[in-house]
Amino acid sequence: MSISTDSFASPDDAGTLSRLQRRLELAAEAEGLLDVAYTIVDSPVGSLLLAATPKGLVRVAYDIENHDRVLDTLAQRVSPRVLRAPRRLDPAARELAEYFDGRRRAFDLPLDLSLSSGFRLLVQRQLPSIGYGQTRSYRQVAELVGNPKAVRAVGTACATNPLPLVLPCHRVLRNDGTPGGYVGGLSAKTALLSLEAAA
Amino acid sequence: MKQPFEKVVEQHGGTVLRVCRVILGVHDAEDAWSETFIAALRAYPDLPDDANAEAWLVTIAHRKAIDVLRSRKRQPAPFGDVPDAPTTLGVPGDGDGDLWQAVAALPDKQRQAVAYHYVAGLAYAEIAAILGGSTDAARRAAADGIKSLRKKYPGAAMEGAPS
Numbered sequence: 286m287s288i289s290t291d292s293f294a295s296p297d298d299a300g301t302l303s304r305l306q307r308r309l310e311l312a313a314e315a316e317g318l319l320d321v322a323y324t325i326v327d328s329p330v331g332s333l334l335l336a337a338t339p340k341g342l343v344r345v346a347y348d349i350e351n352h353d354r355v356l357d358t359l360a361q362r363v364s365p366r367v368l369r370a371p372r373r374l375d376p377a378a379r380e381l382a383e384y385f386d387g388r389r390r391a392f393d394l395p396l397d398l399s400l401s402s403g404f405r406l407l408v409q410r411q412l413p414s415i416g417y418g419q420t421r422s423y424r425q426v427a428e429l430v431g432n433p434k435a436v437r438a439v440g441t442a443c444a445t446n447p448l449p450l451v452l453p454c455h456r457v458l459r460n461d462g463t464p465g466g467y468v469g470g471l472s473a474k475t476a477l478l479s480l481e482a483a484a
Numbered sequence: 485m486k487q488p489f490e491k492v493v494e495q496h497g498g499t500v501l502r503v504c505r506v507i508l509g510v511h512d513a514e515d516a517w518s519e520t521f522i523a524a525l526r527a528y529p530d531l532p533d534d535a536n537a538e539a540w541l542v543t544i545a546h547r548k549a550i551d552v553l554r555s556r557k558r559q560p561a562p563f564g565d566v567p568d569a570p571t572t573l574g575v576p577g578d579g580d581g582d583l584w585q586a587v588a589a590l591p592d593k594q595r596q597a598v599a600y601h602y603v604a605g606l607a608y609a610e611i612a613a614i615l616g617g618s619t620d621a622a623r624r625a626a627a628d629g630i631k632s633l634r635k636k637y638p639g640a641a642m643e644g645a646p647s
Contacts, residue, residue: 298498359488365488
């Protein structure tokens, strides 16, 4: 026999480690060390990463945004104390599930908007004023925030929205009524618009 | 750039668990693991970006394990109680339980040096920094530990990090 790492492995290591990770998650929350909690949930528009600070939901990310890269960015810009800890995201996951079921038209969640600033933040804050099932053009949103010439900047604000779905940038379309771009991809935008049109 | 702490747990959680088992036995290993990672999470923002995360974690685990060993020595409970949970020690009767007993019977320094070199894969210089003393002393402690394990297991071959 040889003595190596494997000599001290056990067939149930995976189970033990996932139990220990749950314990770490609870201890981190109890000791105020869970700066960023995240989970990944399934949805009709692909898997979604949800992340929250103690203040509130800080990030919703589509699969095509690359979840690993999103976590790296959270570690750099918010705190490296990032743990997979689904419990804190339970309310957000539940409200999103209700939304996709057509049972919810607005979100009622504490938000942490610290990933945005300046004009982008101004635009993103305005997005919930576009009601469920309605749409606005980039130009109309620019007018709404009192800067009618900032059409491009409104587009950038939507493209960099840290909380898609919850801050409904999918309801902002090109001036000619075509969907335009979307942080979750065009097919996700179309799917959300038809979900809301059908309700 | 510092990676999310979750990645640190994913990458090193298994190694730290095995190190804790070798140092403390299966009973106390899980508590030591938990204390190690909560302490690591607390200190993580201050860890230099280019630090060796595994050596850092083993250093923390070493301190947590010393606390456990000290409190044990104050208590009457004997240290030889390691392998009484056979399901976590591999297949009963294949001799692994005996290896655990032999490892548990090593002097603390030798057991630590064996764990940090052969289980965690740390270099002797890193182990010396953890144990105190010279690199040579760390190498000697590991060699003495392995020698006495070999006495009980004549067929034992050693696989570890290059020294």
